[in-house]
Amino acid sequence: xxxxxxxxxxxxxxxxxxxxxxxxxxxxxxxxxxxxxxxxxxxxxxxxxxxxxxxxxxxxxxxxxxxxxxxxxxxxxxxxxxxxxxxxxxxxxxxxxxxxxxxxxxxxxxxxxxxxxxxxxxxxxxxxxxxxxxxxxxxxxxxxxxxxxxxxxxx
Numbered sequence: 737x738x739x740x741x742x743x744x745x746x747x748x749x750x751x752x753x754x755x756x757x758x759x760x761x762x763x764x765x766x767x768x769x770x771x772x773x774x775x776x777x778x779x780x781x782x783x784x785x786x787x788x789x790x791x792x793x794x795x796x797x798x799x800x801x802x803x804x805x806x807x808x809x810x811x812x813x814x815x816x817x818x819x820x821x822x823x824x825x826x827x828x829x830x831x832x833x834x835x836x837x838x839x840x841x842x843x844x845x846x847x848x849x850x851x852x853x854x855x856x857x858x859x860x861x862x863x864x865x866x867x868x869x870x871x872x873x874x875x876x877x878x879x880x881x882x883x884x885x886x887x888x889x890x891x
Contacts, residue, residue, distance in 0.1 A: 799888070799889050800819070800881070800888045800889065801887075802886050802888070803823075803883060804886065805888075806829060808825070808826050809823070809862075810822065810823065810862070811846035811851065811862055812846065813842070813843055813844060813845065813846065814834065815842060817890055818833060818835055818842065819833065819879050820851050822846060822851070822863070823862075824849075829881060830864070831878065831879040832851065832878055833877045834876075836853040836855065836856075836872055836876075837874040837875065837876060837877075838853065838855070838856055838858045838871050838872035838873075839856060841853050841855035841856075843860075843876075849861065849862055849868075850862065850868050851865070853872070856871050857869065857871070858870060858871055858872035860875065860876045865877070
């Protein structure tokens with residue numbers, strides 16, 4: 737009965753060796769890595785301070801779109817930033833969280849004056865994020881944006 741235990745031991749030892757061999761695997765495509773690179777991850781380098789100014793005036797601002805990208809009476813969802821920007825009236829831009837307050841789905845479109853959630857049908861007014869149609873009961877939280885010339889920045 738020692739033979740099955742020996743196979744198990746061999747398999748376990750081989751699996752452990754394989755796992756240890758993959759510790760340094762990074763998944764990156766850097767073909768110039770040398771075999772002498774340490775397999776143990778090092779602590780990240782301290783972040784350098786942000787520049788005192790940027791193109792938009794603050795290192796925390798992120799350009800989302802041009803004002804011409806946001807239709808009057810409509811809006812646009814920015815999935816990566818989880819924000820929706822609307823233009824309820826000409827030249828008036830608003831921003832709200834793109835996460836529905838009902839169950840946390842991401843809204844997916846702005847149509848007919850509402851920001852629409854595909855999961856359960858909640859709709860929110862483009863002017864203030866208030867609930868236009870449930871099941872959501874709370875408005876979309878407002879987000880901070882800054883409009884400079886023809887650019888909209890997330891602040």
